[in-house]
Amino acid sequence: MFNTPLPTVNELPSTRKLVRSTVIALLTAVGLLVTVVMPSEYAVDPTGVGRALGLTQMGELKIILAQEALADATPPQASAPAPxxxxxxxxxxxxxxxxxxxxxxxxxxxxxxxxxxxxxxxxxxxxxxxxxxxxxxxxxxxxxxxxxxxxxxxxxxxxxxxxxxx
Structure with a gap:
């Protein structure tokens, strides 16, 4: 019923290789989170790489636009003039x-x-x-x-x- 033969036990990766691959994938994901996602989405740049790549400015702009959208969604209130x-x-x-x-x-x-x-x-x-x-x-x-x-x-x-x- 199978189109391809099942791998033998010798062909399967060892537990050590699976753990090593998982750790590498996890470190890669954390590295991308800290250097790319956090600066570009939330304007948080703990490493400085996001600022160097111009991603932090993009995150700051997103935050400003989100604040403007929130301000537009709320009904106007009588208050002091805006700065x-x-x-x-x-x-x-x-x-x-x-x-x-x-x-x-x-x-x-x-x-x-x-x-x-x-x-x-x-x-x-x-x-x-x-x-x-x-x-x-x-x-x-x-x-x-x-x-x-x-x-x-x-x-x-x-x-x-x-x-x-x-």
Missing amino acids: AMQVAQVQPVAKPVAQPAPTPTSALKTNQMSVTLKPGEGTEIKLEVLKGKSVSYEWTAVGGPVNFDTHGEPYNVEMGYFHSYS
Whole structure:
């Protein structure tokens, strides 16, 4: 019934070889855990190898993103203003697309803010825009490159849906 013959007792590895192979596999797993997994997943780098390979920075970024996701999931509470976190100036300007407002005053609203970021930190700036309206904005970064993503999240849609603007 067997397609291959069963190995003989002489062909099987000895208990000593099995223990040796198990110890080698265990040491390899622990080495990878300490030098690769812990720095890249949890930003814990006891050996310094993760920092040298750039894995610790990846772990730090994951922690920051997880904290932001947790903050987004919790309902907003009335509290003191958050500390400044980004080197950027954002000037959102909301104005109607179709017809100007019937009032004689200007329909444009201008806001300006300055946020300071430390290396590896991030922030999210949100603006609520009514359907049929448009926004003009301008921002600048001083002191280095800044990664950004502009997207819209409509109300009453499935979790995770967004519209990206390029």
